[in-house]
Amino acid sequence: MKLVIFDVDGTLVDSQHAIVAAMSEAYLQHGLPAPTREAVRAIVGLSVAEAVAELSAEASDHPLEALGEAFKSSFMDRRRRSPDAMPLYPGALEIIEALAARENVLLGLATGNSRRGVAHFLDRYGLHGRFVTRQTADDAPSKPHPAMVLQAAAEAGVAPQDAAMIGDTTFDMEMARAAGARAIGVSWGYHPRDRLLAAGAETILDSFEELPGVLGLLNVEAA
Numbered sequence: 659m660k661l662v663i664f665d666v667d668g669t670l671v672d673s674q675h676a677i678v679a680a681m682s683e684a685y686l687q688h689g690l691p692a693p694t695r696e697a698v699r700a701i702v703g704l705s706v707a708e709a710v711a712e713l714s715a716e717a718s719d720h721p722l723e724a725l726g727e728a729f730k731s732s733f734m735d736r737r738r739r740s741p742d743a744m745p746l747y748p749g750a751l752e753i754i755e756a757l758a759a760r761e762n763v764l765l766g767l768a769t770g771n772s773r774r775g776v777a778h779f780l781d782r783y784g785l786h787g788r789f790v791t792r793q794t795a796d797d798a799p800s801k802p803h804p805a806m807v808l809q810a811a812a813e814a815g816v817a818p819q820d821a822a823m824i825g826d827t828t829f830d831m832e833m834a835r836a837a838g839a840r841a842i843g844v845s846w847g848y849h850p851r852d853r854l855l856a857a858g859a860e861t862i863l864d865s866f867e868e869l870p871g872v873l874g875l876l877n878v879e880a881a
Contacts (some may be wrong), residue, residue: 659816661791662824663791665823666769667771668826670754671744671750672745674698679736680736681733684729690717700849702827705795711861714868747866748866755787767792768825773793773796773797819840821840822839822840824863832857842876
C-alpha cells in the first residue's frame with residue numbers, strides 16, 4: 659500500500675489572491691506597511707504564526723499574534739463572501755478521484771491550513787471520504803518539520819518511504835525529505851521550479867496528468 663499526500667494551497671487550490679489580500683488587510687489594520695505579493699507567496703505553506711513571524715522578521719515590535727488573528731479573520735471572510743475565488747487547479751479533482759479509486763493507493767493531506775480550513779475545503783468540493791489522513795497546522799509543527807508526513811504515514815499504516823508528498827513549496831519538499839518520503843513538486847504553485855529542485859524535489863509536475871506516471875517511475879505506486 660502506498661500513500662500520496664497532497665498540500666492544499668498552491669497545489670490543489672489556487673488561493674493566492676485571497677491570501678495576499680487578507681495578509682495585506684491584516685497589516686494595514688494595524689497601521690503597518692503591507693507585505694509585497696512576492697513576500698506573501700514565499701511564505702504560503704507555513705502555519706499562520708510562522709508566516710507572520712517570517713514576514714515581520716525585521717520588525718521586532720510587530721504584534722504577531724494580533725496580525726495572525728486579523729489575517730485569519732480576513733481570509734475566512736473572503737472565503738465566505740467569494741467561494742469561487744479560490745478554485746481547484748485544472749485536473750485536481752480528477753486526479754484525486756482516480757487515485758482514490760485504486761485499491762493500492764491511500765490519499766492524505768498535509769497543509770498549513772487549520773482543521774476548519776480543511777473541513778471547508780472538503781465540503782466545498784465534495785471530497786469527504788477521499789483522504790484517510792488530514793494533517794493541519796492544528797495537529798503538528800509548521801512545515802518543513804517532518805511531523806505532518808510522519809503522522810500521516812502512521813495513520814495510514816504505511817512506512818514513510820512508501821509515501822509521496824505532492825507540493826508547490828520548498829517547505830513541502832524539505833518536509834518530505836526530512837521524513838524519508840518521496841518529494842514531488844508542482845510547477846503551477848507559489849515557489850519556482852529551481853527552488854523546489856534545490857529543496858530536494860525529485861521531479862516537477864507540469865500537470866496533474868503526469869502524476870500517475872511519475873508515481874510509477876518512483877516506485878511509489880504498486881504496478
